[in-house]
Structure formats: structure tokens, C-alpha cells
Amino acid sequence: MFRPIESTTASRAVTVQLQGKAITAREGDTLAIALMNAGVFAFRQTPVSGQPRAPLCLMGTCFDCLIEVDGQQNVQACMVEVREGMQLRLQVGARRAEAKT
Amino acid sequence: MTHDLVIIGAGPAGMSAALTAASIGMKTVLLDEQPRAGGQIYRNVTAVDPKVATLLGPDYTHGRTLADRLQLSGVEVHYGAMVWDVARDLTVSVQHDGKSFQLRAPQLIAATGAMERASPMPGWTLPGVLNAGAAQIALKSAGAVPSGPVLLVGGGPLLLLVACQLLEAGATVAGIVETSPDSNRGAAMNHVMGAISTPTYLAKGLRMIWRLRKAGVPWFTQATQLRIDGRERVEGVSFITNGQQRHIDCSVVLLHHGVVPNTQISRLMRVAHTWDRNQLAWRPNVDEWGETSLAGFRIAGDGASITGAIAAEASGEIAAIGAAHALQRINSSERGQRATRARTALAKQLRIRPFLEALYRPPQWINVPADETIVCRCEEVTAGRVREMARLGCQGPNQTKFFSRCGMGPCQGRMCGLAVTQVLANELGKLPDQVGAYHIRTPLKPIPLASLASMSSKTTCGT
Numbered sequence: 001m002f003r004p005i006e007s008t009t010a011s012r013a014v015t016v017q018l019q020g021k022a023i024t025a026r027e028g029d030t031l032a033i034a035l036m037n038a039g040v041f042a043f044r045q046t047p048v049s050g051q052p053r054a055p056l057c058l059m060g061t062c063f064d065c066l067i068e069v070d071g072q073q074n075v076q077a078c079m080v081e082v083r084e085g086m087q088l089r090l091q092v093g094a095r096r097a098e099a100k101t
Numbered sequence: 102m103t104h105d106l107v108i109i110g111a112g113p114a115g116m117s118a119a120l121t122a123a124s125i126g127m128k129t130v131l132l133d134e135q136p137r138a139g140g141q142i143y144r145n146v147t148a149v150d151p152k153v154a155t156l157l158g159p160d161y162t163h164g165r166t167l168a169d170r171l172q173l174s175g176v177e178v179h180y181g182a183m184v185w186d187v188a189r190d191l192t193v194s195v196q197h198d199g200k201s202f203q204l205r206a207p208q209l210i211a212a213t214g215a216m217e218r219a220s221p222m223p224g225w226t227l228p229g230v231l232n233a234g235a236a237q238i239a240l241k242s243a244g245a246v247p248s249g250p251v252l253l254v255g256g257g258p259l260l261l262l263v264a265c266q267l268l269e270a271g272a273t274v275a276g277i278v279e280t281s282p283d284s285n286r287g288a289a290m291n292h293v294m295g296a297i298s299t300p301t302y303l304a305k306g307l308r309m310i311w312r313l314r315k316a317g318v319p320w321f322t323q324a325t326q327l328r329i330d331g332r333e334r335v336e337g338v339s340f341i342t343n344g345q346q347r348h349i350d351c352s353v354v355l356l357h358h359g360v361v362p363n364t365q366i367s368r369l370m371r372v373a374h375t376w377d378r379n380q381l382a383w384r385p386n387v388d389e390w391g392e393t394s395l396a397g398f399r400i401a402g403d404g405a406s407i408t409g410a411i412a413a414e415a416s417g418e419i420a421a422i423g424a425a426h427a428l429q430r431i432n433s434s435e436r437g438q439r440a441t442r443a444r445t446a447l448a449k450q451l452r453i454r455p456f457l458e459a460l461y462r463p464p465q466w467i468n469v470p471a472d473e474t475i476v477c478r479c480e481e482v483t484a485g486r487v488r489e490m491a492r493l494g495c496q497g498p499n500q501t502k503f504f505s506r507c508g509m510g511p512c513q514g515r516m517c518g519l520a521v522t523q524v525l526a527n528e529l530g531k532l533p534d535q536v537g538a539y540h541i542r543t544p545l546k547p548i549p550l551a552s553l554a555s556m557s558s559k560t561t562c563g564t
Contacts, residue, residue: 001229001353002239003248005270007150026243028148033243041228041334048481052333054228056478056516058235058242059141060134060546061216061363063479063511064226074511074547081136 001054002036016086025082032058032065032078035088043067043077047094066091104130104177104206106424107193109184109366112140113410114402115212116167117417119176125425130204131171132182132195138168140214141234142410144241147172153244156269160410161241167414185544187211187366191397196548200555208397208424211366212417215403218382218463219516220255220356221470224329226478233263233357240270249352250275252338254327257461260357261309268316275351276319278340280358280464283323289460296456299449321347325466329354358463361519362404368541370395376533379458380407381468382519383538390423390436391416399423412450415443468523476524477517479510484524491528497537498522511547514539 004026012027016034025034032055035043042052043065055065058078065077068089106122108115111133122129139146143164146154154162171178179197186194192205217232224230233253239245246267252275253264260277268274296303313320324340330348331337337350361382364374372393373386384406391399401420402413419440426436470476472485482505490501498514498521501507507521508514514521518539526536 001248002245005152005244005246007152007244009150028145029243029245033239033245036239037243037245043228046481051226051481052228053226053478054334055231055235057217057232058238059216061512061515063515066511072549076546079134 001039001041002033004037014082014084016082016084016088018088019090027082029082030058030078031067031069031075031080031082031086031088034082035067035077042090044091045093050093102206103204104128105428106130106208106210106421107191107204107206108132108210108212109187109193110140110212110214110402110404111135111138111171111178111180112142112212112214112402112413113164113167114214114404114413114417114420115140115210116171117414118210118212118401118421119178120167120170120174121418121421122424123174123176125421125430127421127425127428127430129176130206131176131178132184132193132204133178133180134183136180138171138178138180139164141238142214143168144238146241149241150244153240153270156266157241164410183546183548184366185546185548187370189370189395194543194556196552199549199552201548201552202556208399208427210391210399210401210417210420210424211404212401212413213363213366213404214413215360215407216363216515217356218358218361218467219476219520220358220467221474221476221484221517221520222327222329222467223471223474224331224335225356226475227329227331227335228333229331229335229352230329230354230356233260233355234360236267236353236355237263240266246270246272247353249273250350251353251355252276252278252349252351253355253357254278254280254324254338255357256281256463257357257359258306258309258457259360260355261306261313263355263357264318265309265312268312268318274316274318276321276349277313278324278327278338278342278349279320279322280324280327280467281322281461282464285460285462288462289456292455292459295452295454299453302453319349325464358467359461360403360407362407363515364404364538365513365515365541365545367393367400367404368538369543369545370398372398374538377406379455379462381463381523382407389419390426391420392423397427408447408450408454412447415447415450418443419447468520469527470520470524476520477507477510479512479516480506480508482507482517484520487521487524488528491525495525496529498525498539499537501525502539508539513541513545
């Protein structure tokens with residue numbers, strides 16, 4: 001959906017895992033930007049009707065970029081910067097409580 | 102008490118308030134949810150790629166001066182700090198790194214800025230639809246631009262600025278679709294003297310228009326009946342302009358109908374608000390020192406009224422001077438003297454606002470959308486459903502929330518609040534002031550229970 005413009009300075013590559021698939025981002029990118037640069041269009045499917053959604057505001061107000069990060073649900077992807085090895089899952093439908101064993 | 106002054110938000114107003122407070126010797130703490138100073142207007146200005154900085158120009162890099170001064174000032178700053186509650190006694194609850202803590206001072210300045218007005222229209226929930234400000238944030242924070250053809254829809258200086266910046270950055274601008282009705286021009290002419298007396302802004306505007314024209318960007322005006330087309334993602338936009346039906350293919354749509362004060366904290370604090378008939382938004386009532394109807398609680402910058410970044414810097418300074426006076430650090434005459442420069446700067450910035458507000462007043466169909474348009478994105482509630490609630494007897498947004506879940510999702514009414522108030526006012530034949538706004542409750546953003554549990558017992562017991 002988005003792409004980085006050619007920069008004058010080199011930035012360190014950071015790899016995150018989206019449902020088992022490696023996505024390479026640049027240090028300092030938010031998760032939302034990293035996923036949009038990687039061509040991810042639908043960040044989640046809504047709890048109400050299952051419609052696809054992606055970021056609208058990129059500044060923490062719309063809550064449309066919610067994603068699961070390292071097991072924590074409903075994280076605002078636009079408010080978190082990429083960290084090496086992050087495990088991401090796209091949220092499909094309503095959230096549910098999972099029994100911890 | 103942990104400090105003399107707590108400031109929320111490290112944009113122009115917050116940074117300037119912190120610098121002023123520090124210069125008067127107040128023990129100040131500044132909190133911001135982002136990892137770096139700047140707010141949205143100067144987002145990432147301390148770490149931005151030099152090429153992007155050049156592209157964004159001096160209006161953006163000006164923020165670097167403030168951020169650098171802040172760093173040298175020794176003010177206690179917490180980044181990545183999300184404020185999720187502010188009590189009426191001004192106790193601030195903050196989450197940082199998954200844990201919560203509390204701060205308290207006799208003076209509090211909320212400098213939480215603006216957000217873009219929602220632009221509800223058919224298809225606006227499709228992936229690939231973003232606010233114009235979001236594209237600018239992508240550019241500032243990550244040097245990223247839309248990868249396919251991008252269409253800009255709406256009205257306002259930011260729409261044109263973003264179009265220019267995207268062109269400069271090498272994006273493909275498929276067109277600009279302006280929605281401002283023709284009647285805006287006549288209304289704006291009543292305020293043209295204010296614009297002429299601020300020639301730098303006028304010149305900037307004309308330069309942007311010239312650049313876009315020169316680049317041959319297709320430009321449509323007075324567009325109505327907009328619909329964003331696509332199944333799983335944006336494929337194009339349909340609209341009527343000059344009596345003709347048009348369709349433009351694109352993969353990203355950027356919406357913009359001006360910015361409005363972010364009133365989540367001021368609503369949570371239950372201070373008095375007024376409906377601004379020119380800005381078509383709520384603004385908290387503040388006095389000339391930024392103080393709200395609650396003693397000690399001040400609001401500076403766009404969170405009080407939309408006036409722009411330079412004005413925000415001045416109003417931050419004025420609020421901090423007001424706080425210092427309230428704490429008896431300076432006397433009344435010193436308060437007046439210290440604020441002279443900021444007041445002159447502020448007055449200068451305010452001159453062009455009536456012209457811009459009239460010229461880019463959003464069309465009625467954005468404020469009061471058609472029945473089939475989703476207004477509450479979280480709970481997928483349409484404008485028609487809100488009207489139905491009004492016909493069933495609901496008198497305000499809180500009742501429609503109970504019955505329809507409109508405004509009850511994770512964004513807590515940030516996106517739909519203004520539209521719901523206006524739809525209800527229209528349907529009930531009342532003024533927005535009579536209809537009111539959503540009650541905002543803690544937590545301001547969802548937090549995990551573990552974060553709450555981590556708060557030390559010493560602070561949760563209110564000692």
C-alpha cells in the first residue's frame with residue numbers, strides 16, 4: 001500500500017514475523033508502516049461484519065490498525081515501533097478470552 | 102504532590118509550555134505517548150531522514166529548534182507514556198512500558214492537540230482509505246509514500262500541502278477532489294482582509310495551487326455524492342462535479358475535512374465546552390491564561406481551538422505563565438509582561454483563521470451523512486440507525502450509544518462523536534449544544550489489567 005522513498009542515510013533492517021512470514025522493516029518504522037510497506041492491505045476483519053480494515057489515522061485515534069503482538073491482542077500497530085523477532089497475528093472477528101494453561 | 106506542573110503532549114504547545122515553566126523554575130514533567138518529541142505536526146523531527154526534512158521544508162524543521170531546546174532544558178520528559186486517566190483532583194495515571202504509575206501537581210496543562218475531522222462517506226472504511234494527515238505522518242516518521250495512484254478528497258490547506266509533498270516525494274497523484282461548496286467562496290470574502298493582512302500564508306497557499314496546476318494534477322471542485330469504490334480495498338472514487346458523473350481509479354484515497362480539537366481529556370474532566378459554529382466542533386472553554394472551568398486545569402494549543410502550530414507554541418507559553426502565577430511564582434504585572442511577546446504572536450496567527458474556516462467549511466453531507474453511511478466505524482453503525490434512535494426518542498449521543506452501541510467501540514467515540522451530535526441535532530431540530538456529546542470515561546485508551554495491577558499500592562490508595 002505504501003513504499004519507502006530512497007533515503008540518504010542507511011537504516012538498520014529489522015525482521016518481524018507475521019503469521020510465520022518474515023517481514024523486513026527499517027528501524028524506527030511503526031508496525032503499521034512496516035505492514036503497509038510490505039503490501040498488507042487488510043490488517044484485521046471487524047468483529048461485527050467481518051469486513052477488512054486497515055489504518056486510517058496513523059496517530060492513535062481511529063483504532064482500525066489493531067493487531068496481535070507477541071500474544072497481546074488489540075495493540076495499536078501505529079503506536080508501536082518494530083522490534084526484531086516480534087510475532088504478529090492479524091485479528092479475525094471478535095476477540096475471545098483464551099484459557100491459559 | 103510530585104511536581105509543580107504536569108504537561109500532557111510534547112507537540113509545539115507542550116514543548117513551549119515546558120520550556121517556559123522550566124525558565125520560571127517550576128518542577129515540571131512532560132508526558133507524551135510517542136517515542137520522541139514533536140507531536141504530529143513535528144512528528145519525528147529529531148530523527149527524520151535529511152532528504153525527507155528538506156522535502157518537508159522549514160515549517161516542519163522549525164520544530165527541531167523547540168525539541169533541541171527541550172532536550173537541553175533538563176525538563177523531566179517521559180516518552181512512550183500513555184495517559185489513561187486524569188482525575189478531577191488532577192492526578193494523572195500513566196502507562197509506560199506496560200506498567201502504570203501516577204503523577205500529581207497543582208497545575209496541569211493538556212496539550213493534546215487536534216485530530217482530523219472524520220469524513221464519513223460510502224466506502225470510507227475500505228483498506229487504502231486514510232486521512233491526509235496519515236500520509237504526512239508516514240512521510241515524516243518513515244519516509245513512506247503511497248505506492249500506487251493516490252487521490253486526495255476533501256478541502257483545506259493540509260489537503261493541498263500533502264498533495265504537494267507527495268508529488269515532491271515521487272508519489273503518483275491521481276487527482277484532487279475538492280468538496281467545498283461554492284457558497285464558501287462568498288462567505289470567505291467577508292474575511293478577506295484578515296487573509297490579506299497575513300500575506301505569508303496567502304502566498305503559501307497560492308504557491309501550492311500553482312505547483313499542483315503546473316504538475317498537471319487533475320483537479321475537480323464542488324464534488325458531491327462521493328463514493329469510494331472497491332470490494333476488499335480501494336479501487337477508485339466516484340463523484341459528481343459540474344453536473345457530470347466522474348470516476349477516478351486509484352489505490353489509496355486520502356480524506357481531509359480540516360482538523361478539530363481532541364477533547365477526550367477535557368470531556369473526561371467534565372469541564373465546560375462550547376460548540377464552535379465556525380469550526381463545526383467542540384472546544385473546551387478556556388480563559389485568557391488557558392484555564393478551563395476546573396481550577397488548575399489548562400489547555401494549550403489546538404486542543405483548545407484550532408489555530409495552528411505557531412499559535413500553539415504561543416498559547417503553551419501563555420498557559421505556563423498562567424500556571425506560574427497561580428502558584429505565586431510570579432506576580433500579576435510580571436505575568437502580563439512575560440506574556441506580551443506570545444500574545445502578539447498569537448494575535449498575528451489568528452488573523453487568517455476566519456477566512457480559512459469559511460473557505461474550507463466542510464460540506465453539510467460530511468457533517469450530516471446520508472442514511473446508508475457508516476458513522477461509527479468500530480461498531481459499524483450507520484447515520485440512518487442514529488436517526489432511527491432519534492425517532493424512537495433518544496435525546497442525545499449517550500442514549501443512542503446505549504441502544505445502538507454507536508460510539509462504544511475501541512476508539513471510544515473519537516471518530517463518530519461530531520457526526521453523531523450533528524445528525525441528532527439535525528433530526529431533533531436542536532442545537533449541538535443542546536444535544537451534547539459522549540460522556541468520556543476512564544481509561545482513555547484500553548489498557549491491560551496487568552498494567553493497572555502494577556500500579557504501586559502507595560499511589561493507588563490516594564496518598
